[in-house]
Amino acid sequence: xxxxxxxxxxxxxxxxxxxxxxxxxxxxxxxxxxxxxxxxxxxxxxxxxxxxxxxxxxxxxxxxxxxxxxxxxxxxxxxxxxxxxxxxxxxxxxxxxxxxxxxxxxxxxxxxxxxxxxxxxxxxxxxxxxxxxxxxxxxx
Amino acid sequence: xxxxxxxxxxxxxxxxxxxxxxxxxxxxxxxxxxxxxxxxxxxxxxxxxxxxxxxxxxxxxxxxxxxxxxxxxxxxxxxxxxxxxxxxxxxxxxxxxxxxxxxxxxxxxxxxxxxxxxxxxxxxxxxxxxxxxxxxxxxx
DNA sequence: TTAGAGTAGATGCAAACGCATTAGTCATCA
DNA sequence: TGATGACTAATGCGTTTGCATCTACTCTAA
Numbered sequence: 235x236x237x238x239x240x241x242x243x244x245x246x247x248x249x250x251x252x253x254x255x256x257x258x259x260x261x262x263x264x265x266x267x268x269x270x271x272x273x274x275x276x277x278x279x280x281x282x283x284x285x286x287x288x289x290x291x292x293x294x295x296x297x298x299x300x301x302x303x304x305x306x307x308x309x310x311x312x313x314x315x316x317x318x319x320x321x322x323x324x325x326x327x328x329x330x331x332x333x334x335x336x337x338x339x340x341x342x343x344x345x346x347x348x349x350x351x352x353x354x355x356x357x358x359x360x361x362x363x364x365x366x367x368x369x370x371x372x373x374x
Numbered sequence: 375x376x377x378x379x380x381x382x383x384x385x386x387x388x389x390x391x392x393x394x395x396x397x398x399x400x401x402x403x404x405x406x407x408x409x410x411x412x413x414x415x416x417x418x419x420x421x422x423x424x425x426x427x428x429x430x431x432x433x434x435x436x437x438x439x440x441x442x443x444x445x446x447x448x449x450x451x452x453x454x455x456x457x458x459x460x461x462x463x464x465x466x467x468x469x470x471x472x473x474x475x476x477x478x479x480x481x482x483x484x485x486x487x488x489x490x491x492x493x494x495x496x497x498x499x500x501x502x503x504x505x506x507x508x509x510x511x512x513x514x
Numbered sequence: 515t516t517a518g519a520g521t522a523g524a525t526g527c528a529a530a531c532g533c534a535t536t537a538g539t540c541a542t543c544a
Numbered sequence: 545t546g547a548t549g550a551c552t553a554a555t556g557c558g559t560t561t562g563c564a565t566c567t568a569c570t571c572t573a574a
Contacts, residue, residue, distance in 0.1 A: 235484075236484075236488050237496065237499045237500065237503070238487055238488040238490075238491035238492065238494075238499055239484050239487050239488060240499075240503050241491060241494075241499045241500075241502045241503040241506070242392075242487045242490075242491055244502070244503045244506040244507050244510070245385070245388070245389065245502065245506045246389070247431075247506065247507075247510045248385070248506035248507075248509040248510045249385065249386070249389045249433075250431070250432070250433040250510075251509070251510040252382075252509060252510075253433060254433065266530095266562095268530095284552085285552070285553060286551085286552065286553080291387075291390070292390070293389075293390040293393060293394065294531085294532095295531070295532050295533080296532095296552085296553075296554095297531080297532070297533080297534095297553085297554075297555080298530070298531050298532065299553095300553060300554060300555090301530075301531085301554085301555090302530085304554090305530095317552095320539075320540075320551095320552080321538080321539055321540085321552095322538065322539045322540070322551070322552040322553070323539090323551095323552055323553075324552085324553070344375075344376075344379050347378055347379050347382045348376050348378040348379060350378075350382075350509070350512065351378035351381060351382055351509070352378065353508050353509065353511075353512040354378075354381075354505060354508060354509070356377065358501075358505050358508070359377045359378055359380075359381045360377065360381075361498075361501050361505065362381045362384070362385065362502070362505050362506075363377070363380050363381040363384045365494060365498050365501060365502050365505075366381070366384040366385045366387065366388035366502075367384050367388075368493055368494060368498070369388040369391070369392060369490070369491065369493065369494070370384070370387045370388045370390075370391040370392075371493075372490065372493040406532090406560095408560095424522085425522070425523060426521085426522060426523080434561085434562095435561070435562050435563080436522085436523075436524095436562095437523085437524075437525080437561080437562065437563080437564095438560070438561050438562065439523095440523060440524060440525090441524085441525090441560075441561085442560085442561095444524090445560095457522095460521095460522080460569080460570075461522095461568080461569060461570085462521070462522040462523070462568065462569045462570070463521090463522055463523075463569090464522085464523070
């Protein structure tokens with residue numbers, strides 16, 4: 235087994251352990267973690283996001299995302315408008331309620347993340363960010 | 375936004391990008407990646423694994439894993455025997471067919487992983503393994 | 515020995531998922 | 545212009561998922 239495979243397995247393990255840990259916390263209200271992730275991704279960009287662009291940031295199939303957005307629009311967290319420049323596409327934005335809900339959940343979640351990653355030294359945090367950054371840029 | 379949060383976000387992004395990349399490869403036969411993961415986890419331990427133990431290594435709810443094992447037993451990849459020492463529990467093992475299938479898929483997948491992580495230096499690979507190792511050990 | 519708490523895994527059920535496909539729009543070029 | 549291929553998002557449909565619950569077994573202590 236190569237170093238690369240060991241490293242990848244270790245990364246998957248860490249992801250799995252921490253995801254379970256975060257998921258077990260009682261902070262998610264009526265959202266799933268995946269739904270929160272969609273709100274979070276949208277909260278990061280002030281300009282409206284295209285469906286396909288959002289899909290690039292979320293680990294969901296295109297149809298699954300399409301329907302999740304359906305539900306989030308239905309529940310008042312998202313607005314979905316036709317894109318004036320490309321009539322195939324849609325523009326997604328957070329509603330005020332969606333933004334507020336994201337913040338309400340984001341605050342305690344950010345604290346959990348900080349707590350969980352505090353086992354690392356500042357140098358390790360920096361290294362982790364750099365290394366995983368390189369990994370996600372290496373799309374072929 | 376703290377360093378810890380940036381690092382976690384970067385880790386999630388890398389996980390998501392690479393998972394999509396691996397999933398898109400045409401090597402999985404009639405298995406999903408999640409099913410392969412179950413076969414892989416079992417392939418690592420020669421002794422039979424308990425359901426609850428396996429569940430600790432897989433990002434799936436207990437009922438979902440229970441049924442996935444159902445299907446894998448049904449399809450001839452796994453054996454599920456009652457645990458003689460604890461009559462509540464079961465012991466899971468790969469069948470020869472399951473082991474063979476895991477190997478057939480594991481070979482090309484391991485190559486993909488190596489290729490994807492080759493953008494990192496040997497030092498970075500080592501650091502990544504160490505850092506993510508610390509993260510998964512920090513269960514409270 | 516036995517009552518009560520704890521643990522292991524299975525099952526009912528509604529919700530969510532992925533694959534395949536479709537409808538509608540864009541972009542290129544003959 | 546009008547056909548062809550690519551792209552964006554939605555929909556049909558069977559499968560899988562998670563939550564809540566259930567049964568069966570174990571463990572502890574009175």
